[in-house]
Amino acid sequence: xxxxxxxxxxxxxxxxxxxxxxxxxxxxxxxxxxxxxxxxxxxxxxxxxxxxxxxxxxxxxxxxxxxxxxxxxxxxxxxxxxxxxxxxxxxxxxxxxxxxxxxxxxxxxxxxxxxxxxxxxxxxxxxxxxxxxxxxxxxxxxxxxx
Numbered sequence: 570x571x572x573x574x575x576x577x578x579x580x581x582x583x584x585x586x587x588x589x590x591x592x593x594x595x596x597x598x599x600x601x602x603x604x605x606x607x608x609x610x611x612x613x614x615x616x617x618x619x620x621x622x623x624x625x626x627x628x629x630x631x632x633x634x635x636x637x638x639x640x641x642x643x644x645x646x647x648x649x650x651x652x653x654x655x656x657x658x659x660x661x662x663x664x665x666x667x668x669x670x671x672x673x674x675x676x677x678x679x680x681x682x683x684x685x686x687x688x689x690x691x692x693x694x695x696x697x698x699x700x701x702x703x704x705x706x707x708x709x710x711x712x713x714x715x
Contacts (some may be wrong), residue, residue: 581605581623582633582696583658584671585651587613591694594627595702597709602702604695610693613650617661624662633715635671635701655715667712669705671693671697 576597584591590610595602606623608615624632634655637647652668659666705712 575621578630578631580631580702580705581627581629582669582698582705583627583629584635584698584701585613585637585648585652585654586610586694589694590615590623590654591692591698592623592697593695593698593702595699595706597706599708600703602699602706604692607694608691613654620658622662624664630666632658632662632666633669633702633705633712634658634666635698636668636713638670638672640672661691661715666715667705668699668715669712671701671704 577596577673578595579596580602582593582602584593588610590608592606592608593602596604605627606619608619632655637645637651639645655666658664661702668712674694
């Protein structure tokens, strides 16, 4: 008897930053992702009620957070801050959280936004979150725990 098809899952992905946090939504059935918000943050702390509202509105089954590894794959201080954000997100939401390698996602999003011209007028952080989510959709086994 063939395996039953997996139920499509909705996902929210966060591109952590100290001043802004990009957010994207995607789902496993179509394997697509799109930016939905850019949250203001103060020293890496968003307004948690805005995060809760996004989770309530989109009802994701899983949350993803970009892990800003160094180019050689090692972790720096910013990785620890992103992991701390992911752990807080998991504790506050009660949803599973997966970290996803985000190397060069912001640079790619800036390049996509008018090839680097006036990128500040574009939701680059949201685009970066969509790229991170796309990475996970291509290889769900590549994520790690916060």
